[in-house]
Amino acid sequence: GESVGLHLPTLSVQEGDNSIINCAYSNSASDYFIWYKQESGKGPQFIIDIRSNMDKRQGQRVTVLLNKTVKHLSLQIAATQPGDSAVYFCAERGGSYIPTFGRGTSLIVHP
């Protein structure tokens, strides 16, 4: 399975390319999903969220897609920049209001 740190799934892209980070969630009852970005030595930073009654939401350079049929979430980053290099976590939340975080994906952007 996935793990944080050296064994994180890694996505390497060139500066200017679009990046797609995927996340599979487990609870079909989850009604709210969040993407966080964590840079080295910092806390997770909120990027974008989506409710379960939506299948797409766009922010500034980022888009989140939700496919409830297959319990899949993705984060698309347009025109990826070196400053986007970080670990990206998806989180799902159900009735307990406590989110469950995925293991994370490490995004490396090459200039």
Place this chain on the structure above:
Amino acid sequence: DSGVTQTPKHLITATGQRVTLRCSPRSGDLSVYWYQQSLDQGLQFLIQYYNGEERAKGNILERFSAQQFPDLHSELNLSSLELGDSALYFCASSVATRIAGSTDTQYFGPGTRLTVL
């Protein structure tokens, strides 16, 4: 800057010792959450406080305890420390209204890196 502050930034201590981590939530947020992040466990929820009361409990050891004070800041107390307690400890805060349809997004602080030697 999320508006959540945590002190200290780094803490180095020995096994068997006790430490206290401090968190101040964003202005207006009533709820505080504590998380542990280690290399092999990812981000694990420990405990949530809302307006001074414990609201939810996660994978928190009996050696760990927390409280939220009237000014809404929170402290996480870790005692009888073991090598395996070395990790990043994050605090997050949210409004936590639990109004139907609310998102109640959590905003994280910069974390405290605890090293137990």
